[in-house]
Amino acid sequence: MDFAFTEEQQEIFAAVREFCDDVLKPRAQEVDEAGEYPWDNVRQLGKLDLMGIPAPEEYGGMGLGFLEWAVIGELLSGACTTTGAIYGAHMLAEYPIMHFGTDEQKQKFLAPLATGEKIGAFGLTEPDAGSDAGNVQTRAERDGDEYILNGSKLFISNGGDAELYVIIANADPSRGMRGLTAFIVEKGTPGFDFGKDEQKMAFKSLSNRELIFTDCRVPAANILHKEKGGFRVTMQTLAVGRIGMAVGAVGLAQAAYDAAVAYAQTRVQFDQPISGFQAIQFKLADMATDIECSRLLTYQAAWRKDEGLDFEKQAAMAKVFASEACSRVCNEAVQIHGGYGYTKEYAVERYFREAKLFEIVEGTSEIQRLVIANRLLKEAKLR
């Protein structure tokens, strides 16, 4: 067992960290307040080859692993949570195309995603299909070489701004989740429109739009995996997405912790920095321990993915633990800042609001626990 990064990994992360410190961090607050998709940041991610970390080199990617993708995501999220979330949501389109796409599909759709020329999004969630992913109502009806999509998707991250979408629709409602089919849909396809952008508690500049399909014709050649093979595409994509969410939570928690430590060491009360008080020290110790646990779980899940091992349980564990730990850490970061932490003057106020997202998206904490328990009980039966 080796917990050390290789020299190559260290150099890669150092380059990303430099970009985070020089570019992302200084404008993070501004990005959040703007309420506009941060195109400049997103384009730079592409320029710096960060949008295709695990994609093969022949399709313009870096040919690295999901572990590298995870560590980089953590750094991005720590510097600018919104940019980190965009990076994570992008992979939800890139990964299924990379994993299930034919060579032709990869040439056409993976390459522009891996180079960051196009941004991706994944459309599963609907008004009545969130945690209950099998209840997708969007219909796909075959018509010759095409499928006609009808229905709508909700809360789609990167929605409206992304150029390429992986959409889950049902091609055979009589078979329930076994009828699910994954389609690659390009922005601009007639019948594919965007509805309202959700007004959220935080992440004001991350688009979460409604996708509306009205007799939208998609070529059968755009089906990923196979017709009625969408359930598998969905489950695999969600598992990678869980690592992505865990990564975002670790990055955010680290940022909140860093802010809390810095504040505790400079804020003087009763003639000493408050970091001198055990009440604060215990908080910091718990926060750092929470972050370390989250990080190790997350890296382990990504490592298992890279090693070709089953990683769904670990991804769910990482996601539920890291997101709940992130909320605890951000809560304490505000507490350590006292009254100032409740004001917009300090970033921890934003971190506190942002943290809640991670406990909800890509499967709520409750769903993660179900996934973990299902696995555990199956494993127990096999024993």
Add this chain to the structure above:
Amino acid sequence: MNFIVCIKQVPDTTEVRIDPETNTLVREGVPSIINPFDENAIEAALQLKEKHGGKVMVITMGPPQAEKALREAVAMGADEAILISDRAFAGSDTLATSYTLAQAIRRIGDYDLILCGKQAFDGDTAQVGPGLAEQLGIPQVTYAIEAEIEDKGLRVKRLLEDRFEVVETRLPALITCVKQMNEPRHAGLKGVMKARKAEIPTWTAEDIQADTARCGLDGSPTNVVRIFTPERGREGERLEGECSEVVHTLIQRLREAKVL
């Protein structure tokens, strides 16, 4: 078009420490970076290459560890890099440095434009660029804020203290670049990987046929007697009391100091 960028590895600190015994820079424990103005020169070369085609070669004279700076330049997008390193070069002043760089560039041979930062972050002399142009007998344009290649000639906008100046010259030429010229790009991951694998040759005094009497300490007429950080002698004064009185006193003090 062949572009040569001369860079220097410097300590990453604005508070450069000096060894009081030897009067040289204390490098231990201080991370090294590419001299920031040299990053502007690299960026300018990369932009010119993107526009006109060609090759960007980066060179530095320095100890073996200066290779790291060259790899950083390759990561940014430079095509080739050469380390000019020899014990004989140790202790070079700006004259010996410009001579040594000129010898290396003579060996490279074919070039159209040499780019340098306006000065080094540590030494602050701003002499090596101009010295190098003199050694090579080519035109030099210092403090470039814009540089355009037109019809095989060069048009440069210079940033002077109170004005801009636009000059034209023939190629080959040398320019020194200011900070305001551009925003140096960050290295992408493909660049980082390329830099890891890049072969960076080391050229010694012999390789560049340098006359060692003109290199290093022997070739440096400059004798540094002492380097020190000036102490801040003057103390500020805080005026306290009623606002109207304080303003009155302040105006009086400023008059005494002949500021008003």
